[in-house]
Amino acid sequence: MSVETEHTNPSSAEHEPTMEFDEWEPVYEAILDDFGYDRAGDVRGRDLLASLLETSLDPADLSSIRDATVAVSGAGPSLETEQALERARAADAVVAASTAVDTLASHGIAVDCMVTDLDKNPDTVVDLTERGVPVAVHAHGDNLDAIRAVVPNCDAAAVLPTTQAAPRSPVRNYGGFTDGDRAAFLADHVGAARLTFVGWDFDDPTVDATKARKLEWAERLLVWLESRRGERFAVLDGRRDEIETDAIPISE
DSSP states (O other), X not given: OOOSOOOOOTTGGGSOOOOOHHHHHHHHHHHHHHHTOOHHHHHHHHHHHHHTOSSOOOXXXXXXXXXXXXXXXXXXXXXXXXXXXXXXXXSSEEEEETTHHHHHHHTTOOOSEEEEOSSSOHHHHHHHHHTTOOEEEEEOTTOXXXXXXXXXXXXXXXXXXXXXXXXXXXXXXXXXXXXXXXXXXXXXXXXXXXXXXXXXXXXXXXXXXXXXXXXXXHHHHHHHHHHHHTOOOGGGTTTGGGOOOTTSOOOO
């Protein structure tokens, strides 16, 4: 879904951005239950990632995102439309999920941060870190081999390690489940003034059933994030009333 405008609340940049794990944990448990994932596997991923990093990026160093209009880029087919590309170019900063980085680069658009669980384009991950571009590398129970294969080749100073499980230094938890919504939660944590969304295709007919369910969770989590920010994201317009949010602690 590609949209032209985003709604914002002037007070959104003044919200308290930090996601505490006790806020995230009930939602995390609902996700685990829905997919049948093993929490212990996420912990193993977190600890493996931590063990491979002698140093890592401090999120405070993501200064280009703070107080900025941030384009949160998904990797959906609509990203290659001229409308989406122009909105990415117009943003102050871009935080992009996975292969969205490559699509944007092919159109001359650089990103300020990549968010990935390493399931695709590992060469892009390594290249970005070597150029000093931050990459939020996510660890979970199903990507241990990718962590072992990719992370040692990265410049650790540009790696921001993340987890869905309880944070353990240096691995942090900002909230979010898919690469795309984790990118939004990260931008929120750093202090983005405004979030705009490009390349988000919730009804993409090319994805399999599991990915479709993950996109449903991404919608729910964006509803939560907009309520936390006192904001309404246009990417959810026309869908918001149909999104099941029983597992999400929506603020009134």
